[in-house]
Amino acid sequence: MSDPALGLPLLLDLLNEFKKISGYKVNFQKSERTLRNAHYKFKYLGIWVTAKLKDLYKANYQLLLSSLNRDLERMQFVIIL
Incomplete structure (x- = not known):
């Protein structure tokens, strides 16, 4: 968040709206502990x-794509049989 003074109130409002609609709420103490304990x-x-934002792609998308490709290969084998 580049400007916390501006962004945090907006984020808190958004989370409050989410809570009203869904009935779920964020456990800020648990979230803070998780973030502080996560080094990478x-x-x-x-x-x-x-x-780091730039690492999200590598950490998620590449693994998901590999898993999807394996699943598709297995499905083709089942369809051929």
Whole structure:
């Protein structure tokens, strides 16, 4: 967040709206501990969250694409049989 003074209130408003609509809320204490303890990356809801934005692609997309390709190869084998 390049300007926390401007961005944090907007983010908190967005999270509050999400809570009203979904009934879910963010556990800020747990989130803060998770972020502080993660030096490079951690997994959250099945997604690897990296310390650097540029590493998100490598940590998630490449692994997902490889897994998808393996699944497609297996499906082709089953369809051929």
